[in-house]
Amino acid sequence: MTDRPPAPSPDERARTVAARGPATLLPPVPSLPPTSAPADRVTPLLHHVHDDGAVSVLLPSNHDLVRWDGELTSMVELVDIAPVPLRESVRGLLWITGQLVRLPLPEARTVALSIAAVRPDPRLLDLGHGASLLRLTPVSMVIADADGTHPVTPAAFAAAQPDPVCHQEGGWLRHLDLSHTEVVHTLRRHLPEQLRGGHLRPLGLDRYGLRLRVESIDGDHDVRLAFSRPIGTLRELSEELRRMVGCPFLALQPGV
Structure with a gap:
């Protein structure tokens, strides 16, 4: 049995999905009267996952969830989507379950200012002018991706x-996919023999390595290629990719 290549921990992967993934709010159907329960998932006007796992969601002020008085048990689903077009583009899901409550306007404005400090967004200006801010306080979290399904406290x-x-x-992945197809093709030599005949696409990237998707007639297969050391900058990433393809002089910087 061989050791698996190093990968970020489940809590790190959860933070990564939360930092960039689109979100939907699953309607708390069991908690609402049948006459007022939203029929579908809710796509917020804006969402933000705070460092402690709380989720702020901006909704139209006339939405059923805004008009509901009190707390509701609900879930926010965040999706990790591959940045290049693939047959199956969803790479992972993060579910945050907790108590959802509408924030009073003064408190909502304070939270909106804290969001704007790290993520300026003009949609926050609609707060109090047709939009309201709700907060989901987390009780449990689950991350599901190619590395398995794991609870995260x-x-x-x-x-x-x-x-x-x-x-x-x-x-980086779009640049690699569009401008360096020869590099992707060269990486094929690192794959198991039985996968080298499939259509190879860049799937993911983190400080520990590069993930590739092999699309073949018998299905999709994901392979992780480990870097020689964890990377933290684009220069280090470029050096690792050049090492993988065996060409130290290859220009891999975006825009080069």
Whole structure:
């Protein structure tokens, strides 16, 4: 039995998905009267996952969830989507379950200012002008991806950090997919023999390695290629990719 390549821990992966994934709010159907329960998932006007795992969601003020008086047990689902087009683009899911409550306007404005300090967004200006802010206080979290399904405690989530290259990942993978197909083809030599005949695409990137998707007639297969050391900058990433393809002079910087 061989050791698996190193990968971020479940709590780190949860923080990474929370930092960039689109979100939907699952309607708390069992808690609402049948006449007023929303029929579908709710896509917030804006969402933000705080460092402690609490989720702020901005909704139209006339929404049923805003008009509900008191707490509701609900769930926010965040989706990790591959930045390049794939047959199966969802790479992972993060579910945050907790108590949802509408914030009074003065408190909502304070929270909105804290969000704007790290993530300026003009939609926050709609608060109090047709939009209301709700907060989901986490009770449990679950991350599900290619590495398995794992519970994550709010304390572990708060102690972790997103992957250091999570916000650069999308641009890098798109650049690799569109401008360096020869590099992707060369990486085929690192795959198991039975997978080398499939269509190879870049799937994911973190400080420990590069993930590839092999699309073949018998299904999709994901393979992780480990870096020689954890990376934290784009320069280190470029060096690792050049090492993998065996060409130290290859220009891999985006835009080069």
